[in-house]
Amino acid sequence: MRGRGGARRQEEEEESVFISMADMTISFLFILMILLAFFASQFNVSDTVPRPLYDSLKDEKDRIQRDIDAIAEIVEANGRPVVTATREMKDELERLRKLLNTPEKANKMEVYNSAVADARKNLLTSLKSEINSRIPGVNVAVSANYDALQFAGDGLFDSGKEVPTTVGAVRMRQIAEVLDQNLGCYSLGSRRAFTENCNPAFALIDSLQVEGHTDSVGSEVLNMDLSAKRAASIYALMIEQKPDLVLYQNRDEQPVLSVAGFGKGRPIQQNETESGRDANRRIDLRFIMVVPSKETDIADIRRALSGEP
Structure with a gap:
């Protein structure tokens, strides 16, 4: 009996200890839940x-x-x-x-006109050299603007006379020969002789003016009339020497050779001396080139010189 009572008492003690531990665990969890609820109620993101x-x-x-x-x-x-x-x-x-x-693209008009100016300069420089080599004693110069050959009088005209002296006439006939051999590459018409070798710039002459000049002796009106007659007499002499000069034409199918008189208004030397006045009684050959008004004109000039339709 004693043995059975001791075993029962041991079981009761063990059961009491288990119940006490369970109560403690439940109490701890309850407290933890209360704390979590409190902190949750106090939590605010903005804070x-x-x-x-x-x-x-x-x-x-x-x-x-x-x-x-x-x-x-x-x-x-x-x-x-x-x-x-x-x-x-x-x-x-x-x-x-x-x-x-x-870099800005070059303007076609500017490029063409610049090339034509260079071509005219080269043409006049070449003509001057050829004239000096073929005609001794001719006093020829290229103008400052490289647009004209200036034949300083040097006995070309006597004072007040409209026709050249004998020596002057001989020289101008020879100059006509030189012109006839060089104009074809820069003009149109039946005497056109263009090649890119002689005229790579496709420069075209619009007018070759035979310009007459006088010294300062006499009135303005007298000298203007005299200079025009001198230009006309040289023109006639050249055409007599080389009739084909009238066949060189511009774009308008007009002869490039023309005449102009400037009286005493464009002297190349002082008129105070006889030598100066003699130099001013002269003839200039002015080369006026075609200046295109629009870019399409350049193509037209090239076709005309090349003989294309």
Whole structure:
């Protein structure tokens, strides 16, 4: 009996200890739940930073968002998103930068006219050399603007006379021969003799003026009439020597050889001395070249000189 009573008492003690431990565990969990509920009720995201700083940051965020929305509305009004508009502006900026760094294309009119001016200069320089080599004693010079051959009188005309002296006539006949051998490359008509070797600039003569000049003796009207008659007499002499000179034509199918008188208004030396006055009683041969009025004229000139339809 004693043995059975001891075993029962031991079981009761063990059961009492288990109940006490369970009560303690339940109490701990209950307390933990209360604490968690308290902390949960006190948790607020806005209080993770001080309230004034939070409000300031929130206002700044809202302002930036309004600016972004306003910009987006402006860009979107043109149907383009901000990224696309920005990329297009960058591309345009790059295009303009390249354009600034690209050498300007040469103007075709300027290039052509410059080449023609050089061609005329070379032609007159060549004619001067040929005349000096073939006709001894001729006092010929190229004008300062490289547009005319100037034959300083040197006995070409006697004072007040419209026809050349005997020596002057011989020289002008020889000059007609030189012109006849050189005009074909720079003119049209039946005597056209163009090649790119002799005229790479495609320069075309519009008029070759035989210009008469006088000294200062006599009235303005007298000298103007005298200079025109001197030019006409030289023109007639040249045509008599080389009749084909009238066959050299310009774009209007007119003879390039023409006549003009300038009286005493363009002296090349002072009229105070006899030698100066003799030099001013002279003839100039002025080469007036075709100047295109538009770019398409250049192609027309090239076709005309080349003989193309």
